[in-house]
Amino acid sequence: MSGGWKRHRVADTFFGVTVPEKPPAPLRANLRSEWMLDERVAFLNHGSFGALPRCVFDEQTEWRRRIEAEPVEILSRRREELIDSVNQQLGEWLGMKAADIGLVTNATEGINAILRSLDLSAGDEWVTTNHVYHAIRQAMKYTAGRAGAVYREIEIPLPVQSSEQVARLVLNGLSARTRLLVIDHITSPTALIFPVEQIIAGCAGRGVDVLVDGAHAPGMVPLDVERLGAAYYAGNLHKWTCAPRGSAFIWARRDRRERIHPLVISHYLGEGFAREFGWQGTRDLSAWLAIPRALRFMSELGWEAVMSHNHAMALWMNPMLCERWGVDSISPADGSMLGSMASVRAPRSCSRLATQELMVFQQRLYTEHGVEAPMMRWGDDVLLRPCCQVYNTPEDYERLARAMMQLRT
Ligand SMILES: Cc1ncc(COP(=O)(O)O)c(C=O)c1O
Numbered sequence: 403m404s405g406g407w408k409r410h411r412v413a414d415t416f417f418g419v420t421v422p423e424k425p426p427a428p429l430r431a432n433l434r435s436e437w438m439l440d441e442r443v444a445f446l447n448h449g450s451f452g453a454l455p456r457c458v459f460d461e462q463t464e465w466r467r468r469i470e471a472e473p474v475e476i477l478s479r480r481r482e483e484l485i486d487s488v489n490q491q492l493g494e495w496l497g498m499k500a501a502d503i504g505l506v507t508n509a510t511e512g513i514n515a516i517l518r519s520l521d522l523s524a525g526d527e528w529v530t531t532n533h534v535y536h537a538i539r540q541a542m543k544y545t546a547g548r549a550g551a552v553y554r555e556i557e558i559p560l561p562v563q564s565s566e567q568v569a570r571l572v573l574n575g576l577s578a579r580t581r582l583l584v585i586d587h588i589t590s591p592t593a594l595i596f597p598v599e600q601i602i603a604g605c606a607g608r609g610v611d612v613l614v615d616g617a618h619a620p621g622m623v624p625l626d627v628e629r630l631g632a633a634y635y636a637g638n639l640h641k642w643t644c645a646p647r648g649s650a651f652i653w654a655r656r657d658r659r660e661r662i663h664p665l666v667i668s669h670y671l672g673e674g675f676a677r678e679f680g681w682q683g684t685r686d687l688s689a690w691l692a693i694p695r696a697l698r699f700m701s702e703l704g705w706e707a708v709m710s711h712n713h714a715m716a717l718w719m720n721p722m723l724c725e726r727w728g729v730d731s732i733s734p735a736d737g738s739m740l741g742s743m744a745s746v747r748a749p750r751s752c753s754r755l756a757t758q759e760l761m762v763f764q765q766r767l768y769t770e771h772g773v774e775a776p777m778m779r780w781g782d783d784v785l786l787r788p789c790c791q792v793y794n795t796p797e798d799y800e801r802l803a804r805a806m807m808q809l810r811t
Contacts, residue, residue, distance in 0.1 A: 437793050482677065509617040719788060748784040
């Protein structure tokens with residue numbers, strides 16, 4: 403996978419920001435009809451919960467039907483064989499051995515499983531950055547706190563200058579007591595690709611294990627998990643892989659694998675990573691079993707084409723929105739830290755909005771303007787994080803640009 407993905411060519415400079423000449427051409431005519439999204443809405447929030455292609459929805463429905471027809475045959479006798487086949491296909495795509503994959507329902511569950519499995523002593527330190535996803539912040543604080551360990555965040559200020567700056571700040575922020583670094587592959591509030599390879603290499607030999615929170619990575623950037631060399635990796639498949647909600651994975655390096663167990667301890671404790679994670683009590687396996695259909699659908703579109711298209715759209719969208727709203731980009735102008743989304747500062751008048759007012763504002767954006775876009779507070783700023791998936795068109799972002807100007811307080 404890696405290596406084949408080319409960054410979009412950029413030209414022209416606008417407001418100090420490099421602007422592509424125009425948005426990318428659609429990957430295929432009428433792609434939106436492959437999804438089930440409401441036609442009336444400019445859906446710019448693929449990043450939160452994903453959106454299911456119709457064929458993947460049908461596949462999951464078919465698995466639910468088959469499970470109802472033969473519950474014991476599928477959930478019991480054929481379970482391991484079916485899960486192994488899913489893991490084989492997933493592993494082939496993302497550079498993991500099937501036996502090293504633990505299927506989970508979402509990244510929060512997977513990361514909790516890792517954190518709760520680790521031994522910690524009083525005074526040890528778990529570190530992440532201020533760009534961490536809040537649920538993971540809570541899980542780290544909670545788990546570290548129970549052992550009398552320290553939770554600490556390294557500050558990476560906006561605007562971010564470069565990948566090198568991020569790597570330097572993170573590595574300089576570690577201490578002799580740091581045992582674990584949780585680093586986002588692609589950050590949630592700020593939508594930045596962090597230089598995880600550089601950071602992992604810098605942690606080697608310093609007694610710091612790295613857990614990569616790759617919730618957004620599979621399907622947004624080329625990924626070879628084993629080659630990255632982290633101790634642990636967690637990824638969601640319901641986001642950019644377009645698999646059903648309830649499908650995610652964790653991976654642990656061979657020398658760390660035996661210590662990691664699911665949150666739910668069940669029959670197969672200690673009998674192998676994939677096996678142990680594959681049975682966490684009776685559950686609906688239809689989301690996991692439909693993962694291969696999502697892989698097939700997206701690879702038929704062409705992963706390289708999908709990633710390039712979405713990146714090119716983000717590269718065009720980011721400066722366009724900055725210019726329309728009169729704000730500066732929070733990331734380098736060449737788009738080198740962007741994948742398929744970009745966080746953009748909202749027009750300045752929005753920063754006055756309190757959290758509750760922000761929710762009302764976002765609801766009005768949806769109800770009155772038909773735009774679904776994530777919005778969040780970041781210090782004194784409000785950030786919007788429009789996402790780019792192949793079903794989006796330039797008009798979706800134009801609609802967002804106009805709506806924000808009409809709605810701003
Ligand atoms: C960086 C990051 N980590 C973890 C998560 C949690 O994902 P989930 O809610 O699927 O567990 C998200 C969700 O958006 C995220 O963006």
